[in-house]
Amino acid sequence: xxxxxxxxxxxxxxxxxxxxxxxxxxxxxxxxxxxxxxxxxxxxxxxxxxxxxxxxxxxxxxxxxxxxxxxxxxxxxxxxxxxxxxxxxxxxxxxxxxxxxxxxxxxxxxxxxxxxxxxxxxxxxxxxxxxxxxxxxxxxxxxxxxxxxxxxxxxxxxxxxxxxxxxxxxxxxxxxxxxxxxxxxxxxxxxxxxxxxxxxxxxxxxxxxxxxxxxxxxxxxxxxxxxxxxxxxxxxxxxxxxxxxxxxxxxxxxxxxxxxxxxxxxxxxxxxxxxxxxxxxxxxxxxxxxxx
Amino acid sequence: xxxxxxxxxxxxxxxxxxxxxxxxxxxxxxxxxxxxxxxxxxxxxxxxxxxxxxxxxxxxxxxxxxxxxxxxxxxxxxxxxxxxxxxxxxxxxxxxxxxxxxxxxxxxxxxxxxxxxxxxxxxxxxxxxxxxxxxxxxxxxxxxxxxxxxxxxxxxxxxxxxxxxxxxxxxxxxxxxxxxxxxxxxxxxxxxxxxxxxxxxxxxxxxxxxxxxxxxxxxxxxxxxxxxxxxxxxxxxxxxxxxxxxxxxxxxxxxxxxxxxxxxxxxxxxx
Numbered sequence: 001x002x003x004x005x006x007x008x009x010x011x012x013x014x015x016x017x018x019x020x021x022x023x024x025x026x027x028x029x030x031x032x033x034x035x036x037x038x039x040x041x042x043x044x045x046x047x048x049x050x051x052x053x054x055x056x057x058x059x060x061x062x063x064x065x066x067x068x069x070x071x072x073x074x075x076x077x078x079x080x081x082x083x084x085x086x087x088x089x090x091x092x093x094x095x096x097x098x099x100x101x102x103x104x105x106x107x108x109x110x111x112x113x114x115x116x117x118x119x120x121x122x123x124x125x126x127x128x129x130x131x132x133x134x135x136x137x138x139x140x141x142x143x144x145x146x147x148x149x150x151x152x153x154x155x156x157x158x159x160x161x162x163x164x165x166x167x168x169x170x171x172x173x174x175x176x177x178x179x180x181x182x183x184x185x186x187x188x189x190x191x192x193x194x195x196x197x198x199x200x201x202x203x204x205x206x207x208x209x210x211x212x213x214x215x216x217x218x219x220x221x222x223x224x225x226x227x228x229x230x231x232x233x234x235x236x237x238x239x240x241x242x243x244x245x246x247x248x249x250x251x252x253x254x255x256x257x258x259x260x261x262x263x264x265x266x267x268x269x270x271x272x273x274x275x276x277x278x279x280x281x282x283x284x285x286x287x288x289x290x291x292x
Numbered sequence: 293x294x295x296x297x298x299x300x301x302x303x304x305x306x307x308x309x310x311x312x313x314x315x316x317x318x319x320x321x322x323x324x325x326x327x328x329x330x331x332x333x334x335x336x337x338x339x340x341x342x343x344x345x346x347x348x349x350x351x352x353x354x355x356x357x358x359x360x361x362x363x364x365x366x367x368x369x370x371x372x373x374x375x376x377x378x379x380x381x382x383x384x385x386x387x388x389x390x391x392x393x394x395x396x397x398x399x400x401x402x403x404x405x406x407x408x409x410x411x412x413x414x415x416x417x418x419x420x421x422x423x424x425x426x427x428x429x430x431x432x433x434x435x436x437x438x439x440x441x442x443x444x445x446x447x448x449x450x451x452x453x454x455x456x457x458x459x460x461x462x463x464x465x466x467x468x469x470x471x472x473x474x475x476x477x478x479x480x481x482x483x484x485x486x487x488x489x490x491x492x493x494x495x496x497x498x499x500x501x502x503x504x505x506x507x508x509x510x511x512x513x514x515x516x517x518x519x520x521x522x523x524x525x526x527x528x529x530x531x532x533x534x535x536x537x538x539x540x541x542x543x544x545x546x547x548x549x550x551x552x553x554x555x556x557x558x559x560x561x562x563x
Binding site for chain 1: 311324397415513533544545
């Protein structure tokens, strides 16, 4: 009896405790360890212990053009991918936001890209992009356009990768916005219609502002993941050709598991971590402001 | 009247275009998986061809795909199961005691780039001799599923009236008894949502297994990736492998469609 009342009094600590310990051990401790390593110089293959160098690794990595390019590329990839996904996703949601024959099938189809294994998706798109046997070049050729080199050209590789991300994740924005639209009350729209507003005006001045918070939340979710995009880039180009599609995540991975330069890798990971954190916080602020 | 007909035709045309764009990569992958290497590399690309099963034979007979399939299933199932054990009580507590800071703490694992734990894990697991072990893989995949379980279930618990367990407690039941016997049995739909989503995310995860597993515990995404890292790409084989890895996730999604949509759109709509 006394034992159970002890448990009951402390339930709010005992119930979450295992999860807290787990997260502390597998997330907090490793992140602190990464932070610690970022102040060292340590090549795992050298057999030498980590050497404390203060901000030495930061100075070295942050001044490297390769790093600065990767940082810029991470933003370019994210901004373009999320902007295109938001635009297409919201447009498609508005198109589909009515009762029609086959709507549930359409929604099921939209789910498929979201659950498709990204590595496999990347490989399928590589087949489309293949310069000599790919369907895309065949289509361009048939339409009389010059063929592209897609992921094998430094100029087009990032755009080609963004396209894959757009194919896979636009449906997520659509589904979230559709759910948001379904939850809106009819009244404001009806009132605007009675007042003689055109369909376009209703959309522009009533519907979209009402679902704006949902749109922004969907964009935050996408943004967080887009900054961390790894699978498709790694599978499709490995960051190449050259370093032309190397984002922070890919660069961090290579420094860690190909060069084993753990100190410098940690610097990249710390920066990536901060980028994700600051961007999410920034947009959450924006979202809060839009709700005023 | 005519105008309405035209606009509805236009609407369906638009829906058909969207559906085609979404489906096309799947269809092309499926059809390529039944093509010979000659048919795949044919120019112009072939729409009609004599189907062959040789790619699937290669994937399942030469590549030991069944083993990787089992590995993915074991890692996914065990990590999701353990995440429920840890996550359900935590989510209940977050919902009932409004522990928002705790929720944010656990959800940080969803926010952060996986690689910022993966690199230290690699060092630690190597030291502990846990590389290429199920333990390491399951622990890493739990960090994927636990935040999903907590996120979905804390929202779900909040939709269940407190009066239910409170009246049981008035009758002398302890809160933990009420949680196990009264609340949890009502949470079937939420638990299915959490399980389906976290299993799919674990199934599709590439980065953790790529680093932590080798031959013994290799999971499907790595096996698929290894197909292309050989010198010459065996397109038919890769496509068959891609079909094999996507089929279970798609099947799960079709069976639990309602739950998957709910899980993916949940927090965003609630605000």
